[in-house]
Amino acid sequence: MSFDEKLKAFPSVREHYDAMAAAGEVDPDQAQLALADRFDRLIEELGEKRLSKKSSALGWLFGRKTANREPVKGLYVYGEVGRGKTMLMDMFHALVPVKRKRRAHFNDFMADVHERIHAHRQAFKRGETKQEDPIPPVADALAEAAWVLCFDEFTVTDITDAMILSRLFSALFVRGVVLVATSNVKPDNLYRDGLNRQLFLPFIDLLRWHVDVVNLDSRTDYRLEKLNRQPVYVTPLGDTAQRQMDIAWEIVKDGVEERSDVLTIKGHEVPIPRAAGNAARFSFADLCSRPLGASDYMAIVRRYQTIFIDDVPALDYSRRNEAKRFILLIDTLYDHHARLVISAEAAPEKLYSAPSGTEAFEFDRTTSRLFEMQSAEYLKAAEEGDPRAASDGAVTGV
Known part of the structure; x- marks a missing residue:
């Protein structure tokens, strides 16, 4: 009918x-x-x-x-x-x-x-x-x-x-x-x-x-129930990873029309290439190859609570500026209770390699958070609005 x-x-x-x-x-x-x-x-x-x-x-x-x-x-x-x-x-x-x-x-x-x-x-x-x-x-x-x-x-x-x-x-x-x-x-x-x-x-x-x-204090987010059955950190990159990301995106969209958006932040514009309801999808280059800062990432996560990031490359010292932005981005998503769905070239502990520099030290925190943001505890707490209630170290496999 x-x-x-x-x-x-x-x-x-x-x-x-x-x-x-x-x-x-x-x-x-x-x-x-x-x-x-x-x-x-x-x-x-x-x-x-x-x-x-x-x-x-x-x-x-x-x-x-x-x-x-x-x-x-x-x-x-x-x-x-x-x-x-x-x-x-x-x-x-x-x-x-x-x-x-x-x-x-x-x-x-x-x-x-x-x-x-x-x-x-x-x-x-x-x-x-x-x-x-x-x-x-x-x-x-x-x-x-x-x-x-x-x-x-x-x-x-x-x-x-x-x-x-x-x-x-x-x-x-x-x-x-x-x-x-x-x-x-x-x-x-x-x-x-x-x-x-x-x-x-x-x-x-x-x-x-x-x-x-x-x-509407409904007990269940039906879209997130479906998303919880999908991997939220997909590696390595390739056709399979792309298909998995697309499946998860369709679940989150749940029939909502996809559109682009623009946020105006302190006098400059931050384009949102793909958005549907409370979710937004970016490439790594969209978020980390452009000169974005903390206020930009905070504005994005206040508008969108589920963030997709496609094609995160393995980074080294030659790309430390992008690594700094990625560190800041993950910190912001974590601190603001966001759900993250990501495709990456390597597992979290292998995403950044450098013999020295502050980024190498700081990326250890990013690695830990990327693992935690995959955990059942984090995902459940994020759904309830407080991922920081998730237990440290409780992770699922990549």
């Missing part, structure tokens, strides 16, 4: 979820069941709001007054990756009885907003409009196109986005737009440590006023 056929057969999120559980497609989870029920309540509230607008002229007038006093609050669902947030939101989006609705990845939505703002400013320069401020007409167009906005992967890493959001969403909420979003972080941690974050804080207050915040 296709997704659309299931929706027709089971007209609520809860019924659809129960049917998937009965078919063995998901394991029943109390947190997911509670969220399914919450989505169904929101569907009812939106349905009542829609009907009030369609009633008689007098009834519509009174309905509008009631709606203005008590606007429908959306949902902001946050939790660790792989807990089922997107799956349940997609059920909600398909079932909500609203024609003007939109489901988008948040980055795609913001790219659309920037394009609309740019187009309006160009029109103003050409004298085609007397409205200099682009936010009101952009908000008008967005609200006209969609009354219910559903965003996947709501995150803020770009200062330009941060400065726009408060004014834009103030305008959208005034126009009656209802927001539903999934995120890996709670609202208070959006744009955390970002440049001029104090200017962004009013948006967090605005967001909390217009949405109910729900933590």
Whole structure:
């Protein structure tokens, strides 16, 4: 039975979820069941709001007054990756009885907003409009196109986005737009440590006023369960290693559309060549052959909690600058509870060789951490958010 056929057969999120559980497609989870029920309540509230607008002229007038006093609050669902947030939101989006609705990845939505703002400013320069401020007409167009906005992967890493959001969403909420979003972080941690974050804080207050915040504290990351059955340190390099990395990447993507991304960090850009949800994939050259530093690696791991690194070469003294960056990179991933999937030319203890130099001494720590980051204890603790609880020396084979 296709997704659309299931929706027709089971007209609520809860019924659809129960049917998937009965078919063995998901394991029943109390947190997911509670969220399914919450989505169904929101569907009812939106349905009542829609009907009030369609009633008689007098009834519509009174309905509008009631709606203005008590606007429908959306949902902001946050939790660790792989807990089922997107799956349940997609059920909600398909079932909500609203024609003007939109489901988008948040980055795609913001790219659309920037394009609309740019187009309006160009029109103003050409004298085609007397409205200099682009936010009101952009908000008008967005609200006209969609009354219910559903965003996947709501995150803020770009200062330009941060400065726009408060004014834009103030305008959208005034126009009656209802927001539903999934995120890996709670609202208070959006744009955390970002440049001029104090200017962004009013948006967090605005967001909390217009949405109910729900933590999906599901017990299992289903994607990571599958990933745990795959090797996370693959050596030697070659076709077999490439296939293993690709299989693990497909598991982590779990059907999420792959895209490129760009992080702006202290005035310069760090490209993310491949990203899907909370995971990013790089080559060794992407991360260690370019002049990146600690702040760059920290920004990457704050945005992406699962990091793939392809084609790590065996290093020696002639490549000590790349070795220094690799040491710093692994330290950062380890300290920030990240999961690492890596393909390398050699085992950890043979990745760096030099007769002298501080890098040789420091790489001993990197070797130890590369072993530990493969351990069942580390992977379990990383899933729970504290890999440093992993026991020292408890490792699996390469």
